[in-house]
Amino acid sequence: MAVSRQRVVSFFRAGCLASFPTLVYALISPVPVQESRYPAVSTFFSVDLAAQAGGPAYKAPRTPSGQPDFEGIWQVWNTAKYSVEPHVASLGVQAGLGVIVDPPDGLIPYTPWARNHQKENFAKSRTPDPVKNADPVAKCYQPGVPRFMYMGWPIQIIQTGTEVHFISEYAHTWRIATLSSAPRDKDAENFLGVARGRWEGETLVVDTTNLNDVGWLDMSGNFLTKTSHVVERLTRTGPDNIDYEVIIEDPRIFTGPWKMRMTIERQSQKRLLEYECIDLLAEAGFPPIWERDWDQPLAVPAR
């Protein structure tokens, strides 16, 4: 179920959207600021799949360089692209239970400022005019990480032995997880961050830093910043499925690390097609001639 542009525009046009944030957010009391209740993300435990499933974990075939083989065309089919949190339907948008497994209430553990900023993002992304829509994907910008993975377009994974490439059909965007511990330029701020990958048995662990203040997590204004740290764990659980787990931390906007989990499914097509977003925008009457609008860093208050 690729998200057609028609549908995306419908979503942006949906006027009755006051219902969903009001309904959900009315139930939340402010999260008290506290010391991180989790250990550092790098030591955060990952789910022992074999123990959970009650049987031996799936052992994937190997690539010529001996790594678990993730190559092929994959796609996520859920409602995370609309919102990673639980949400009711709106016009053109399917309701969803959310994909957050920790904290248990399924909500992103924002600081109060950040939750407010998310609501502002939401309000500013209801327009079908891409130039005015605050969602970077409405302007065909790169989607950020991890949104890249679950925004709904097919992704091709290619393993070269020293790198794992993720190529999205969306706007020919593409990320590389370099399989080394080569140092990263601490000043770099990239739309898709800088990723380093490593293998832990059957699991590919991708560690991404160096994101920027522009990327969102979904169409509902959930967002990350340049200090966000994203750790993804991909594990094949069978011939056609990847278990995909994401832990995100950002001490500036979250009160602690939090985790999403979903399945990435193998597609039967042998190749990607194209969604040349910029050209489609131009054909729809929005030639990409707006001025640069992402120079200003987010004014995140100190905690």
Added chain:
Amino acid sequence: MRRVLPGLLVAASAALLLSGGLSAQNAQPQGGGRGGGANQGPAGGAAGGAPDDGGWEQRTAAARKKAAEKTPIPRGPDGHPNFTGTFNPPGGNVNQFVLLEEHPGGFGVSAGPSLIADPPDGKIPYTAAALAERDRRKRPENHWEDNRYKCILMGNPREMLFGTRMYQSPDLFFRYGEREGLVVTRFATKHELSNSIQLWMGDSIASWDGDTLVIDTTNLNGKFWLVIGGDYLSDAAHIVERFTFINHDTLDWQATITDPKTFTRPWTMKFPGPWVRGEGNPAGGGGAAFDADNACHEGNVDAVHYYNYNKQVKTGKSAGE
């Protein structure tokens, strides 16, 4: 036959190199959607401006010297040549980027010989109508139409006119130059894509012809330009590329284009260039992590300038009037 061929290729290619078949230009890609700004001037013949040589003569001389060495071509474990590495047309890409035919220099662009190997006169055999269209596109006020300035996929085979990283496995040949040139090619014997699907990068399949990798591309959408100077093809185009190692460090690349809607006959462009083994960041010398961001479209301030110039010429008014 196989043993004789590499020798012939070395000789033929050395002749080509010495005759100036290598475009000897500035290493810096000029223009594109990254705010290159002032260098994206009118193609060929503009008044004023000494060419910026940027060391291209030395690089080309070095490349020619290397190409004459007798070194064995790189092979993979399956015995086929293995192209995993980076192809860097020497001295940069300004010539190819601007025009494929011979052209004088001007406004930051170096003069260059033709890259057309066939027909022998070095001119693309456009039909009369297509030539008029090419010359229309060559006009600076029409450069706004060039897909690359808008950070749209480059089309095939334009991405080969830049430094291009390549990865080859038994199943795939993956080219990832500037990211607008991203294309994944399967090893296959026939095209399987419906004619009703037309793509910027087309549908490409790879096969072997001895030690030459052949990439056959159809299903192009004909919406892209081949170079800044307006060279183009239509959605009826059929491209056959041939990748052949000259020696361990030099790759010969050529493309034959057949397009009855645009050209009176098939034509071939080619240029050999240095090739460096290994993956990752070519600037770091194969193996270094490639961490660069491709924020081409995000903040593409050039697009608005080209658009405004186009409007200005068409309406006779300056921007803001």
